[in-house]
Amino acid sequence: MMRRICIYPKDIARITGRSYRQSLRIYNTIKKVNNKQSHQAVTLNEFCLYLGLEVEHIHKLI
Numbered sequence: 887m888m889r890r891i892c893i894y895p896k897d898i899a900r901i902t903g904r905s906y907r908q909s910l911r912i913y914n915t916i917k918k919v920n921n922k923q924s925h926q927a928v929t930l931n932e933f934c935l936y937l938g939l940e941v942e943h944i945h946k947l948i
Contacts, residue, residue, distance in 0.1 A: 889945060892927040901947050
């Protein structure tokens, strides 16, 4: 079974229940905290560390 390693604002909206716009802000904040450039993606691990969630729970939701 293939698992994704990147997460996108639409996924964040689905997981957190927030709007797409708020999820985009979270996504951009994670990129800023991890010193990512605009073309680089946010990984699932970075997202989970930022929000304090467990990776295994998130894999079930995406």
